[in-house]
Structure formats: structure tokens, C-alpha cells
Amino acid sequence: MDRKIGRMSQNITESAQLIDRPAMSMAAAGSRPAFLYVSIRDLLFRKISSGELPPGTVLKEAPVAGQLGVSRAPVRRALALLAEAGLIFEAGGQGFKVGQAEPVQLPLRQLHQILTGEPEEIDRSPSWERIFDEVREEITAAMPFGSWRIQEAALGDHFNVSRTVAREVLWRLMDRRLVDKDSKSHWIVGQMTARDLRETLEMRALMEPAALVQVLPGLDRAWLAGLETQVAALIRVFPQVDPQALDQIDQAMFQEMFAGLRNSRLLASIRRNQISLVVPHLFRHHFPLTDDLAALLDYARILHHLGRDEAEAAQVLMRSHLLRIGRLTLARLRVLSLLPPPRRVAWLIPAHQGGI
Known part of the structure; x- marks a missing residue:
């Protein structure tokens, strides 16, 4: 388990450069992100990096969109970019999972608490x-x-x-x-x-x-x-x-x-x-x-x-x-x-x- 967590931490570190793409330039300069999917991607990235969304956590479009109060389209794009960066992986037709651990379904209440702890970060x-x-x-x-x-x-x-x-x-x-x-x-x-x-x-x-x-x-x-x-x-x-x-x-x-x-x-x-x-x-x-x-x-x-x-x-x-x-x-x-x-x-x- 410790080795899995270590590999996960290494993936997060290596993926930080991939996350910092042109669409992030405004946020890096101190302005709010230009697009909603960027805000969502950044939020999920922080929650994964901090361990609030632990390895194995299943992330699906509909539940994430529902908890954040947004449509599914920007969530879909945010998840795709996180997958491209190697932070999340397909979970056998059940959305994505964090890292390579076995899939874990979080209760909706817990997912809500994790994702909405900093609601001001989502620009709607x-x-x-x-x-x-x-x-x-x-x-x-x-x-x-x-x-x-x-x-x-x-x-x-x-x-x-x-x-x-x-x-x-x-x-x-x-x-x-x-x-x-x-x-x-x-x-x-x-x-x-x-x-x-x-x-x-x-x-x-x-x-x-x-x-x-x-x-x-x-x-x-x-x-x-x-x-x-x-x-x-x-x-x-x-x-x-x-x-x-x-x-x-x-x-x-x-x-x-x-x-x-x-x-x-x-x-x-x-x-x-x-x-x-x-x-x-x-x-x-x-x-x-x-x-x-x-x-x-x-x-x-x-x-x-x-x-x-x-x-x-x-x-x-x-x-x-x-x-x-x-x-x-x-x-x-x-x-x-x-x-x-x-x-x-x-x-x-x-x-x-x-x-x-």
C-alpha cells in the first residue's frame, strides 16, 4: 500500500507540469480561469494532490456535475484532461478512478463535502x-x-x-x-x-x-x-x-x-x-x-x-x-x-x- 501511495505521489508531481497548460495561463497570472472546465480540473487536481480524493476514488460525470451544480460537458472535459495527465484512469465503464488502486465508490454526501469545501473556486x-x-x-x-x-x-x-x-x-x-x-x-x-x-x-x-x-x-x-x-x-x-x-x-x-x-x-x-x-x-x-x-x-x-x-x-x-x-x-x-x-x-x- 505504501508503494502504491508513493507511486501516486510521484504521478501527481510529474503531472503538475502537464496540468499547467495554456488554458491555465490566466490562473497562473493571478486571474480567474477563463473556462469553467479549467476551474473544475484545477479543483479536482487539488483534491487529488491533497489526498482528499484518495487512490481508487471513482469519479463519474453525473455525480461530480451534480455536486458542483454545473452541466456535464465541462466535467467531461476536466476528467479527460486529468486522464491525459495520468492522474485518473478509466474504471471499466464506470467513469474514472484516481490512480491505479481498486475502485472505491464514495457516498454522495462525502463527495459533496470534498468538492464543495471551496465553492468560490468554481467560476460559474x-x-x-x-x-x-x-x-x-x-x-x-x-x-x-x-x-x-x-x-x-x-x-x-x-x-x-x-x-x-x-x-x-x-x-x-x-x-x-x-x-x-x-x-x-x-x-x-x-x-x-x-x-x-x-x-x-x-x-x-x-x-x-x-x-x-x-x-x-x-x-x-x-x-x-x-x-x-x-x-x-x-x-x-x-x-x-x-x-x-x-x-x-x-x-x-x-x-x-x-x-x-x-x-x-x-x-x-x-x-x-x-x-x-x-x-x-x-x-x-x-x-x-x-x-x-x-x-x-x-x-x-x-x-x-x-x-x-x-x-x-x-x-x-x-x-x-x-x-x-x-x-x-x-x-x-x-x-x-x-x-x-x-x-x-x-x-x-x-x-x-x-x-x-
């Missing part, structure tokens, strides 16, 4: 949510450099999701005016133009200050104070600032700030007209941070008044900020358009290709 969010941010990032990074066509099937293949999931992502990006459809129903990413920026900044200057007054009563005062502290800290050390920290401040000021807006139509309109936020995000990752201090000072003043329930003063300052940044944003777009296009992903091709 819709598949489109897991890839949305990465798809959006790739698309927005390409926008200053021309028009692009998105190949729906290739997008699904790239992320190992169905075309239905890929299409859901694209429809949601279309709702934010980041993609569109041409006369042939191809998914198109249009080139970002100066006119786009001028018009959307005008819309933002009309909508966001008005929304600020509506949302202020529901804003968490501790959150506002924390954000004001973060901005003050960045001002003190500027320009020795991580570009990502500035991106996060922008997201807080113009996206998280309005998340609690009760007027859903106004919120949707705000989201659709925030394309101008793409430009400073891209610019910061190509050039030194020299022009962002003025924005941080604007944010500090806005937050100062919001924290004291001075809605009208904050409203005036936000409108002034949005009007002021127009010229800078347009200048940055002109500079970005002169850079070489970014590295392309396989599902994003120039619009003049592909028979358009």
Missing part, C-alpha cells in the same frame, strides 16, 4: 464574460490603425468557445459601439477617427456631469475617500507612475462612478460614448507620462467636492475636464496613428482582406 459566470475583456482589449488596441474584420469562427477557436459564445461577445461589443456589421453581415472594427472622438466627447460632456448629480447620493463615501487618497498618492509621485494605475483611476472615475446609476438608458448611453478613454490608455503604454498630471489634478478636485456632497461644484469641474481634454485626445490619436500596427491575433484581419 457566463462563458462570454470570461473572454469579453481580452477581446475588447485586442479590438481597442487596433482601432487607431485602420479598419478590421473579425472572423467569428476564428475568434471562437482562439478562445475554445462555441460560435454562440463568440457571437454574444461581439453583440455586446456592438452595443458599446466598438464593433459594427457591414452590408455582408461581417463583423467590422472601424478606424477611430477625429470626428468620432469629437462627437463622443461632446456627448460625454452633456451626459456625465448630469449623471454625476444623480448618482452622488448612492456613492459609497468610503469608496470615494479611498479613490481620493489614491489620486493624491499618484500626484505626489508623478511622473513615476505605473500606466496601469492611471488606467484604473480612469476606470473608477468614469465607469465605476456611474455603475449605480438607476437610469439604465442614460447609463447605456454613457457607456456607448466612452470610446475616447481608449486613447489615453493606448498612449500611456507607448510614451512617457507627461500630460496626465492635469487630469489627476482635475480628478482630485472633483473627488474633493463629491466627498463633501457638493454636487454642483463637482458637476462643473467634470464638464470643464471633459471639454479641456478634447484637444489633447485628438493630438494623441494623431500620434498613435503613425505607429506600426500592433501584433495581430488570428481572428482580427485588415478589412480589405477576406473578400470584403
